[in-house]
Amino acid sequence: MWLNIVSAAIKDLFSGQISDFLSYGSLVLGDLEYLLHQHFQRLSESEKQVMSWLANQIKAVEISKKAALLELSPSEFLKAVESLRRRSLIEKVQKGDRAIFTVQPAIAEYIKTHIL
Template structure:
């Protein structure tokens, strides 16, 4: 499989959170639909999930109810969320949110980012795209 535009590969890797399986699926899609052009693939308004959507759906189906609620809520947030900024608009208790975040991190569905010395959490970009397409 040959992909072009090596100057855009890091962007692709970040989009797929470095997940080898997700990257392999994306690379196949890029080869099939974009003649290997990573730049053309990345120029879309939002990430094209293609065959990855089936895999993400299977992951989502295995989540517990609290994980599903947390993932949908996190998908609706525009910026990474600081857990100490828990709000009552979330249909989960603070305990359940912490439990869900911990589990989603272990499953590789969330990303932890440091901003101003504080940990914040957000969905991996392709997970966010999947969640926002579904809900």
């Protein structure tokens, strides 16, 4: 569904020119904003905290590097990460023998512009 929305925006706003879309200074979310808003509203407070923290990371991070400023117990933090993974809202990337986590760019953009 996301691909259909983005492809429609590329066709409509950028006359089908993918390079123009990619060179645009900000990510165009269009109808995705509504979908992301619905998903974000259903998250628990701990899940929202984890999402916001991950969205502000420059690179993918190990969950063992949890920021001290997150006011979550280790148990709450891990439950939130597991729940977000099940919902496909955060991504796990294998880097050697380590697992690192990140937020997809569209989701990070939404969080940065609408939540923070």
